[in-house]
Amino acid sequence: MSMIEIKNLHKYFGDLEVLKGIDLKIEESDVVCLIGASGSGKSTLLRCINYLEKKTEGEIWIDGKPVDETEDGINKIRQEVGMVFQRFNLFPHMTVAENVMEGPVTVKNMDKTEARKLALDLLEKVGIADKADVYPEMLSGGQQQRVAIARSLAMEPKVILFDEPTSALDPELVGEVLKVMKDLAQEGMTMIVVTHEMGFAKEVADRVIFLHDGMIAEEGPPKEIFENPKHERLQAFLGEILA
Amino acid sequence: MSSIIDFFDTVVVFAPKFIPGVIATLQLAFFSILIGTVIGLFVAVVKLANKKPLTFVMNIYITIIRGTPLLLQLWFIFYGLPGMGIEIDRFPSAVIGLALHNGAYISEIFRGAIESIHYGQREAARSLGMTRGQALKRVVLPQAFRRSIPALGNQFIIAVKDSSLASVITITETMLLARQFVAATFDVFPIFFVAASYYLVITMGLAKLLQKLETKLKVGVR
Ligand SMILES: Nc1ncnc2c1ncn2[C@@H]1O[C@H](COP(=O)(O)OP(=O)(O)OP(=O)(O)O)[C@@H](O)[C@H]1O
Numbered sequence: 001m002s003m004i005e006i007k008n009l010h011k012y013f014g015d016l017e018v019l020k021g022i023d024l025k026i027e028e029s030d031v032v033c034l035i036g037a038s039g040s041g042k043s044t045l046l047r048c049i050n051y052l053e054k055k056t057e058g059e060i061w062i063d064g065k066p067v068d069e070t071e072d073g074i075n076k077i078r079q080e081v082g083m084v085f086q087r088f089n090l091f092p093h094m095t096v097a098e099n100v101m102e103g104p105v106t107v108k109n110m111d112k113t114e115a116r117k118l119a120l121d122l123l124e125k126v127g128i129a130d131k132a133d134v135y136p137e138m139l140s141g142g143q144q145q146r147v148a149i150a151r152s153l154a155m156e157p158k159v160i161l162f163d164e165p166t167s168a169l170d171p172e173l174v175g176e177v178l179k180v181m182k183d184l185a186q187e188g189m190t191m192i193v194v195t196h197e198m199g200f201a202k203e204v205a206d207r208v209i210f211l212h213d214g215m216i217a218e219e220g221p222p223k224e225i226f227e228n229p230k231h232e233r234l235q236a237f238l239g240e241i242l243a
Numbered sequence: 244m245s246s247i248i249d250f251f252d253t254v255v256v257f258a259p260k261f262i263p264g265v266i267a268t269l270q271l272a273f274f275s276i277l278i279g280t281v282i283g284l285f286v287a288v289v290k291l292a293n294k295k296p297l298t299f300v301m302n303i304y305i306t307i308i309r310g311t312p313l314l315l316q317l318w319f320i321f322y323g324l325p326g327m328g329i330e331i332d333r334f335p336s337a338v339i340g341l342a343l344h345n346g347a348y349i350s351e352i353f354r355g356a357i358e359s360i361h362y363g364q365r366e367a368a369r370s371l372g373m374t375r376g377q378a379l380k381r382v383v384l385p386q387a388f389r390r391s392i393p394a395l396g397n398q399f400i401i402a403v404k405d406s407s408l409a410s411v412i413t414i415t416e417t418m419l420l421a422r423q424f425v426a427a428t429f430d431v432f433p434i435f436f437v438a439a440s441y442y443l444v445i446t447m448g449l450a451k452l453l454q455k456l457e458t459k460l461k462v463g464v465r
């Protein structure tokens with residue numbers, strides 16, 4: 001039973017077909033890196049999985065069940081599928097700890113004391129427990145992204161989707177975020193990561209998927225994808241990225 | 244010299260006589276701002292829900308209120324509606340008229356502020372599993388509210404001054420008293436001076452209050 005199974009996923013924006021029939025299976029504890037040129041549909045694919053975008057056609061199964069596509073069903077699914085954004089999107093009017101507590105308290109009605117304890121544990125885990133009571137604006141980008149990861153972990157999701165989690169960061173801050181993600185991967189979190197960090201993909205991913213023009217053009221273990229790319233677009237893409 | 248003394252005499256004599264009117268002004272302002280803010284929030288949220296028929300109704304409301312004079316609106320409610328069998332007392336009439344008026348402007352202030360909140364905020368909230376309502380209440384509105392305070396303050400001050408129009412439906416507020424005192428004494432300058440001073444104290448106090456609120460809510464926000 002796959003953690004996520006996508007069958008023949010199509011997505012149109014008006015007349016523009018952005019995803020042209022994606023079939024994808026992701027097993028529990030898999031770390032899958034999604035690569036591809038700008039506009040190839042990487043973000044759209046991630047966003048369809050947690051229904052931030054409404055797919056046009058196809059099926060999405062999560063944890064062995066087809067997603068219940070009612071309002072309530074989608075809210076449930078989003079508790080199981082966390083998302084980390086390129087621009088962090090922390091809530092600026094809440095402290096770091098409150099950001100992390102917000103999901104459990106509002107969505108799961110968790111008691112505040114308990115939620116605070118959970119938040120502090122998670123902040124410890126991502127290495128910024130000492131910043132629990134400051135506001136996000138006081139933090140560096142790398143710290144903010146780690147808070148965002150903790151916020152998503154607080155819902156105890158089965159999968160986390162990462163959409164270019166490090167590409168808004170100054171280069172010297174990328175490492176600390178990748179380290180947290182690597183730790184998560186080692187703990188067995190199922191992750192789909194859109195990234196241009198080929199080092200991370202090589203080291204951490206079980207599988208790399210190359211998206212081209214709304215379709216999966218090539219997929220395989222990182223070693224194969226990076227050392228022996230077959231699709232000419234993938235060769236060109238890697239040439240550009242690694243140049 | 245004696246005219247200056249006369250001026251102060253009149254001011255001292257009339258200042259206390261204004262108190263009932265000032266109280267009425269404060270009551271009108273308070274209720275019309277409070278109810279107007281609730282109306283404004285409601286209209287803004289309904290409009291943002293993007294349901295065509297509801298949005299249409301809200302737009303008609305805003306268009307009518309913004310496109311006609313407040314004076315006419317107050318007359319219409321107090322003198323016009325009874326002709327259609329709807330009779331409302333003078334004070335509630337004034338509050339309703341002023342609140343509907345404020346509500347239309349405040350709804351546009353809120354709508355602008357809500358729309359100015361980055362969509363990523365809503366998406367982050369929704370992707371934690373929050374419902375639309377929860378995302379609005381917990382994440383979007385608190386930020387939008389803070390952002391709307393300067394414009395809101397402006398509107399509140401206008402609301403205080405607009406309450407003087409309630410004098411046209413014979414509510415004994417500051418402005419009506421001023422006109423009555425002037426008619427009785429012809430002491431135009433000192434009496435209007437007192438009335439103006441009361442309005443200034445109210446509006447400046449209100450401005451100060453809003454400034455405090457803004458500083459308090461500013462926390463954590465760029
Ligand atoms: N909300 C939208 N409305 C219309 N078109 C959209 C929308 N979102 C994305 N698109 C289009 O869909 C295509 C795929 O976009 P997407 O953001 O998924 O690409 P991406 O692979 O994530 O690119 P990038 O690397 O630049 O983030 C692009 O052509 C984009 O312009």
Ligand SMILES: [Mg+2]
Pocket residue numbers: 042043044163
């Ligand atoms: Mg993208």
